[in-house]
Amino acid sequence: xxxxxxxxxxxxxxxxxxxxxxxxxxxxxxxxxxxxxxxxxxxxxxxxxxxxxxxxxxxxxxxxxxxxxxxxxxxxxxxxxxxxxxxxxxxxxxxxxxxxxxxxxxxxxxxxxxxxxxxxxxxxxxxxxxxxxxxxxxxxxxxxxxxxxxxxxxxxxxxxxxxxxxxxxxxxxxxxxxxxxxxxxxxxxxxxxxxxxxxxxxxxxxxxxxxxxxxxxxxxxxxxxxxxxxxxxxxxxxxxxxxxxxxxxxxxxxxxxxxxxxxxxxxxxxxxxxxxxxxxxxxxxxxxxxxxxxxxxxxxxxxxxxxxxxxxxxxx
Numbered sequence: 001x002x003x004x005x006x007x008x009x010x011x012x013x014x015x016x017x018x019x020x021x022x023x024x025x026x027x028x029x030x031x032x033x034x035x036x037x038x039x040x041x042x043x044x045x046x047x048x049x050x051x052x053x054x055x056x057x058x059x060x061x062x063x064x065x066x067x068x069x070x071x072x073x074x075x076x077x078x079x080x081x082x083x084x085x086x087x088x089x090x091x092x093x094x095x096x097x098x099x100x101x102x103x104x105x106x107x108x109x110x111x112x113x114x115x116x117x118x119x120x121x122x123x124x125x126x127x128x129x130x131x132x133x134x135x136x137x138x139x140x141x142x143x144x145x146x147x148x149x150x151x152x153x154x155x156x157x158x159x160x161x162x163x164x165x166x167x168x169x170x171x172x173x174x175x176x177x178x179x180x181x182x183x184x185x186x187x188x189x190x191x192x193x194x195x196x197x198x199x200x201x202x203x204x205x206x207x208x209x210x211x212x213x214x215x216x217x218x219x220x221x222x223x224x225x226x227x228x229x230x231x232x233x234x235x236x237x238x239x240x241x242x243x244x245x246x247x248x249x250x251x252x253x254x255x256x257x258x259x260x261x262x263x264x265x266x267x268x269x270x271x272x273x274x275x276x277x278x279x280x281x282x283x284x285x286x287x288x289x290x291x292x293x294x295x296x297x298x299x300x301x302x303x304x305x306x307x308x309x310x311x312x313x314x315x316x
């Protein structure tokens with residue numbers, strides 16, 4: 001049998017750190033790092049505090065979304081445990097390369113009631129629901145920007161990925177709608193996973209709650225980013241907030257760096273000129289957002305220290 005080729009996890013981590021370092025150096029040069037640093041030093045603390053509150057609310061809503069999703073799969077999690085676990089997962093996600101290790105730990109600690117496969121589904125489905133909420137905000141913004149152009153308009157080269165996002169979003173929502181109306185399907189493989197996703201996220205008796213929680217977390221994120229821009233004196237039009245900011249935040253999903261650092265800043269530096277701002281303003285705003293996000297996950301460390309190795313329970 002041919003020998004299987006495997007990549008060392010340490011090599012992957014080294015590559016992610018290298019990506020972060022390379023992007024940081026590149027952005028410092030092309031985005032006028034000294035000007036961005038000057039803007040950060042003069043940031044308005046009140047706007048930053050508002051951003052912190054929005055991101056804290058985002059964490060609380062996300063924890064409730066995970067609790068709701070898990071309950072549909074037979075896993076009872078108390079509100080306090082859901083919040084504590086979600087904070088802990090954010091601490092790990094923001095500290096280690098990949099951005100998903102904290103979620104994996106959350107699934108492992110919640111496996112007692114239904115097994116690791118089901119607890120893993122609850123975590124993955126919850127994260128997908130959050131991305132669908134952000135995608136819905138982006139879709140609405142992109143459709144609006146067709147009729148009300150932002151600033152100087154989208155660069156010609158950006159239209160291909162933008163329309164790709166639109167088409168992918170329509171296909172995703174259509175697939176979910178068709179699945180909801182479909183009859184019984186095979187209880188194996190992808191069909192089984194799809195039915196579990198629909199039951200926990202998109203079923204008729206649950207989709208409204210999931211939609212409100214996911215749209216709430218998405219809006220908290222984009223509003224927090226806009227607050228960070230306001231703290232630096234950068235006025236971001238409302239249409240840009242619901243169009244450009246989601247695109248910037250989607251860059252954090254790629255597991256190529258630590259906590260999305262570098263990728264998020266690169267996307268902000270490239271996209272901010274669309275509405276008339278400078279690359280340095282995009283860079284500074286994204287750095288401010290990242291620092292505020294780090295500050296808001298600190299309670300996770302305190303909650304973990306207060307209750308180390310506490311099990312995930314079903315108490316209310």
